[in-house]
Each structure stands twice: as structure tokens, then as C-alpha cells.
Amino acid sequence: MGEITPQAAAALPGGEPAVALADPGPGRRQRKKQLTRDALIEAAMELFAAKGYDRTAVHEITDAVDVSERTFFRYFASKEDLVLSFVRDGATAFAEALAARPPQEEPLTAARQAFQASLRRLPGDTGDVASYLSVMELIDSTPALLAAYLRYIHDHDHEIIRVLAEREGVDPATDRRPRVLAAMIGALVFLANRDWRAGGDPSAEAMSAAFDAYAGEVTSALSGHWPAR
Amino acid sequence: MGEITPQAAAALPGGEPAVALADPGPGRRQRKKQLTRDALIEAAMELFAAKGYDRTAVHEITDAVDVSERTFFRYFASKEDLVLSFVRDGATAFAEALAARPPQEEPLTAARQAFQASLRRLPGDTGDVASYLSVMELIDSTPALLAAYLRYIHDHDHEIIRVLAEREGVDPATDRRPRVLAAMIGALVFLANRDWRAGGDPSAEAMSAAFDAYAGEVTSALSGHWPAR
DNA sequence: TTGTCAGATGTCATTAGATGACATTATGTG
DNA sequence: CACATAATGTCATCTAATGACATCTGACAA
Numbered sequence: 001m002g003e004i005t006p007q008a009a010a011a012l013p014g015g016e017p018a019v020a021l022a023d024p025g026p027g028r029r030q031r032k033k034q035l036t037r038d039a040l041i042e043a044a045m046e047l048f049a050a051k052g053y054d055r056t057a058v059h060e061i062t063d064a065v066d067v068s069e070r071t072f073f074r075y076f077a078s079k080e081d082l083v084l085s086f087v088r089d090g091a092t093a094f095a096e097a098l099a100a101r102p103p104q105e106e107p108l109t110a111a112r113q114a115f116q117a118s119l120r121r122l123p124g125d126t127g128d129v130a131s132y133l134s135v136m137e138l139i140d141s142t143p144a145l146l147a148a149y150l151r152y153i154h155d156h157d158h159e160i161i162r163v164l165a166e167r168e169g170v171d172p173a174t175d176r177r178p179r180v181l182a183a184m185i186g187a188l189v190f191l192a193n194r195d196w197r198a199g200g201d202p203s204a205e206a207m208s209a210a211f212d213a214y215a216g217e218v219t220s221a222l223s224g225h226w227p228a229r
Numbered sequence: 230m231g232e233i234t235p236q237a238a239a240a241l242p243g244g245e246p247a248v249a250l251a252d253p254g255p256g257r258r259q260r261k262k263q264l265t266r267d268a269l270i271e272a273a274m275e276l277f278a279a280k281g282y283d284r285t286a287v288h289e290i291t292d293a294v295d296v297s298e299r300t301f302f303r304y305f306a307s308k309e310d311l312v313l314s315f316v317r318d319g320a321t322a323f324a325e326a327l328a329a330r331p332p333q334e335e336p337l338t339a340a341r342q343a344f345q346a347s348l349r350r351l352p353g354d355t356g357d358v359a360s361y362l363s364v365m366e367l368i369d370s371t372p373a374l375l376a377a378y379l380r381y382i383h384d385h386d387h388e389i390i391r392v393l394a395e396r397e398g399v400d401p402a403t404d405r406r407p408r409v410l411a412a413m414i415g416a417l418v419f420l421a422n423r424d425w426r427a428g429g430d431p432s433a434e435a436m437s438a439a440f441d442a443y444a445g446e447v448t449s450a451l452s453g454h455w456p457a458r
Numbered sequence: 459t460t461g462t463c464a465g466a467t468g469t470c471a472t473t474a475g476a477t478g479a480c481a482t483t484a485t486g487t488g
Numbered sequence: 489c490a491c492a493t494a495a496t497g498t499c500a501t502c503t504a505a506t507g508a509c510a511t512c513t514g515a516c517a518a
Contacts, residue, residue, distance in 0.1 A: 027514085028515090032466085058504070068467065068468050071466080079504070107453040148376055171458075177449060183413075183416035183419075183420065184413065184450070184451065187416060190412075191408060213405060214409055218413075221405075221409040256485085258495080261485095298475095307476075308476095464516105466512085466513080467510100468511070471507085471508085472505100472506085475503085476502085477502080480497105481497080483494105484493100485494075485495090
């Protein structure tokens with residue numbers, strides 16, 4: 001558990017920090033910032049994995065990277081925000097992937113395909129599903145993070161809604177269908193995700209299977225008077 | 230904005246506090262505790278309404294009731310927890326109402342009826358919908374509360390799932406349908422709630438209409454290739 | 459190269475939420 | 489009344505977060 005100087009820290013979830021960091025100071029300066037950011041994320045995730053999110057203080061993270069505590073909060077709006085940086089990247093990738101699906105595809109199929117596609121372009125092009133799963137695991141097992149995660153999803157629903165409305169050529173302001181569908185997709189991805197993780201098989205096929213298992217039950221679930229299993 | 234002594238404070242959302250408060254010291258002691266709890270809730274909600282949740286410090290609440298700050302945290306696990314006490318009561322009432330619906334009823338209809346029924350038995354038998362709406366308004370407009378709310382719903386999904394599974398006579402551990410349905414109901418109630426509030430009509434009919442407007446679109450939304458409006 | 463400006467970081471102070479430890483007061487009971 | 493215990497107060501401490509201001513460092517032009 002050595003120090004993680006900004007010089008270390010490989011390619012980590014990029015994306016803009018939640019706290020706007022002014023405009024791109026050209027060249028080296030910008031690179032240093034990225035290194036610091038990456039180092040903070042790496043150190044934090046290591047500590048979270050080792051001792052848990054709640055039992056890791058911000059100063060422990062900044063000590064490991066050798067920056068001041070204040071600097072941490074210049075990169076991340078909060079401790080939660082650091083973890084959410086992964087979620088932001090994932091949500092963005094998902095929204096883009098969904099927008100790229102052919103409109104004639106059934107909505108839930110499109111969602112599943114989009115989710116798979118988004119997994120492949122997560123960290124550094126490597127389909128590093130393992131790290132995604134571990135982050136989700138961390139979130140799911142940490143009340144504070146779960147709350148922040150759910151709120152993030154809630155707050156950014158509108159992006160998915162917009163994409164869905166566009167796919168179908170309706171107005172999201174007046175048509176309730178994209179809202180309903182977005183909520184359903186969110187729930188299904190969430191449920192499938194958990195089963196997927198619990199299954200222990202990180203393959204894309206396992207993810208598909210988990211998603212389809214839920215998607216296939218939706219209509220039946222809604223109708224009631226369920227046929228026995 | 231005067232003091233709210235424990236002697237004031239009418240019947241407020243009861244239920245057990247999140248922090249277990251040992252067993253029922255009989256008689257007066259218990260009554261005093263309830264009064265203090267009610268006074269804290271009343272003072273807090275008044276301050277939240279006046280200055281907003283974030284800008285209200287715990288010591289302001291305890292000052293108004295004239296107890297120590299430490300005492301607050303003996304009654305409520307956190308500042309959020311106080312607001313969630315309303316949500317807890319509501320969720321419990323909803324779960325009970327849902328369990329009471331006839332099993333042959335369509336699930337979404339049962340959910341709507343249960344929600345209406347739960348509204349009627351909220352504060353002190355008076356169908357005081359206005360206070361429910363204002364609490365939801367507060368939650369919805371306060372990021373920290375919204376996150377806590379969403380997590381609460383998430384954490385207590387299993388109660389609804391259990392009721393649904395029982396209604397239909399299936400095993401919630403192996404059957405995905407109650408899980409899917411619970412998620413859908415949660416989403417629909419949430420969406421309908423917002424439209425209902427936005428509509429400005431606090432009547433039960435308006436609530437029903439908002440719910441049905443969403444429920445009626447679910448099947449269509451899922452199928453895709455939406456017919457134009 | 460050097461001087462200047464701006465962006466990035468460090469330092470310090472402060473607020474607020476939350477929790478543990480322990481003393482004090484109040485209440486129920488024999 | 490006296491005792492046991494529950495409820496509360498007091499005090500100390502931790503952590504997250506934020507504002508203010510000083511300092512350092514990379515960017516860039518003369």
C-alpha cells in the first residue's frame with residue numbers, strides 16, 4: 001500500500017470533474033492536473049476496497065497522494081463525487097450507445113445492447129468489466145453511495161428520456177411514454193446488474209441473460225394473475 | 230415562530246424512531262418522549278418550510294424545543310431521518326393497504342387504490358393530504374432529502390415485493406415478477422405524484438387521474454414503435 | 459532570459475453533522 | 489423514602505465541506 005504519486009496512476013475514468021476547473025491551461029499544466037486527479041481516484045478506490053468507504057477519511061486519500069485535503073475538494077465536489085465519476089462515465093456511455101441503436105429495435109432490446117456496448121468503452125477501451133463490477137459492488141454495499149447513486153440516476157434520467165423520445169419521434173415534454181420507459185429501463189438495468197454480479201460470471205453473455213430474464217417477465221408481471229412457476 | 234414546547238405539538242407522525250429507544254418505560258415517561266419527538270418534528274418542519282432544509286441547523290431545531298442538540302440525535306439518526314419519518318409512515322400504510330386489496334384486482338389498480346387508501350390514514354385519521362404533499366415537495370426540492378428518500382424506497386422495496394408475492398402466491402426469492410412489479414409501481418407512484426403536485430389539485434381524483442395516465446401508457450411504452458399523439 | 463499573469467495548490471479558520479463517554483436529572487418501583 | 493434505570497445534558501472529538509488568502513509554478517511575451 002505504498003504512495004501513489006501523481007506520476008503513477010494509469011489511465012482512469014476521464015471526464016470532466018464535477019467542479020468546473022476553468023479552461024484548459026495548455027500543455028504540461030493540464031497533464032499534471034489529470035495525473036493528480038487519476039492518483040486521487042486510484043488511491044481512493046484502493047483505500048475504499050481495503051477499509052471501506054465510510055472508514056476512509058479524505059485526509060487518508062490526500063496523504064497517499066501527497067496533496068492537501070483542500071485540493072481534494074477542488075477536484076471533487078465531495079467524497080461521494082469521486083465514486084460517482086465512474087457512474088457519470090458509464091451513464092454518458094450508455095446514453096450515447098442508446099442513441100446509436102437503430103430506432104426499429106424493440107426498446108428493451110436496444111437498452112440491453114446499449115448497456116453492453118457502453119461496458120466495452122469504459123476505462124481505456126479495454127473492456128474492463130471487472131473494475132466496473134467492483135465499483136458497482138462498492139456502491140451497492142455503501143448506503144451513502146447508494147443514495148448518491150440513485151439520486152444521480154434520478155437527476156440524469158432526462159438524458160435517457162430525451163434519447164428515447166428522439167428514437168420514437170415524440171415530444172418528451174408532453175408524452176409520458178419516454179418517461180415511463182426510462183424508469184423501466186433504469187430499474188431493469190439495476191436489477192439485472194445485481195443478479196449479474198451475484199452470478200459471479202462477468203461475461204457479457206451473463207449480463208445479457210440477466211437482463212433478458214427480467215425483461216421477459218415485465219409483461220407477465222404487469223398483468224397479474226401470474227401463472228405458477 | 231415562537232417556541233414549541235413539548236407540551237404543544239399535536240399528534241404527529243408516530244412510528245418508532247429509527248434509533249431504537251429501549252423498551253417502553255410505562256406511563257408518563259413514555260408520553261413525555263412522544264411529546265418531545267413530536268415537538269422536534271413540528272419545529273423542524275416549520276423551520277424547513279420557512280428557511281429550507283439545508284439552511285436549517287440542528288441546533289436551531291433543538292433551540293426551538295429547548296432540548297440539547299445531542300438529544301436530537303437520540304431521537305433521529307440524522308437530520309434526514311426526521312423527514313424520513315413521514316416517508317416511513319407512508320410506506321408502511323401503503324404496504325398494509327396493498328396487502329388488503331383483493332388479489333383478483335389488477336396489480337396497478339390495486340396499487341392505485343392502496344395508495345389512495347394509505348393517504349387517508351396518514352396523520353391522525355384526518356385525510357390531511359396537504360401535509361403529505363408539502364413533505365413530498367420538500368423532499369423533491371432538496372437534493373440531500375431526495376437521495377435519502379430514494380434510498381429508503383430502495384431499501385424497503387422488499388416489503389412491497391413480499392406483499393405482491395403473497396398476493397399472487399409465488400416465492401419472492403425465486404420469482405422475478407414481484408421484483409419487477411414493485412419497481413414499476415414505485416416508479417409510477419413517484420411519477421404520478423409529481424404530476425399530481427404540479428397539477429395543483431390535491432383531490433384524490435386528481436391523484437387517480439395522474440396515476441392512471443402513467444399506468445395506461447406502460448404497455449404502449451414498452452412495445453416501442455409508438456403511435457403518434 | 460526574465461518578468462508578469464494566471465492557474466493550481468497550500469494554509470488557516472470555521473461551520474455543521476454526527477458520535478462516544480460520562481455526569482446529572484427524572485421517573486418508575488419496591 | 490431509596491434504589492435502579494431511563495432520559496437528558498455536557499463535553500470532547502471526528503469528519504466533511506467551504507471561504508479567504510498566501511504561495512508557488514507553469515505559460516507566454518517582450
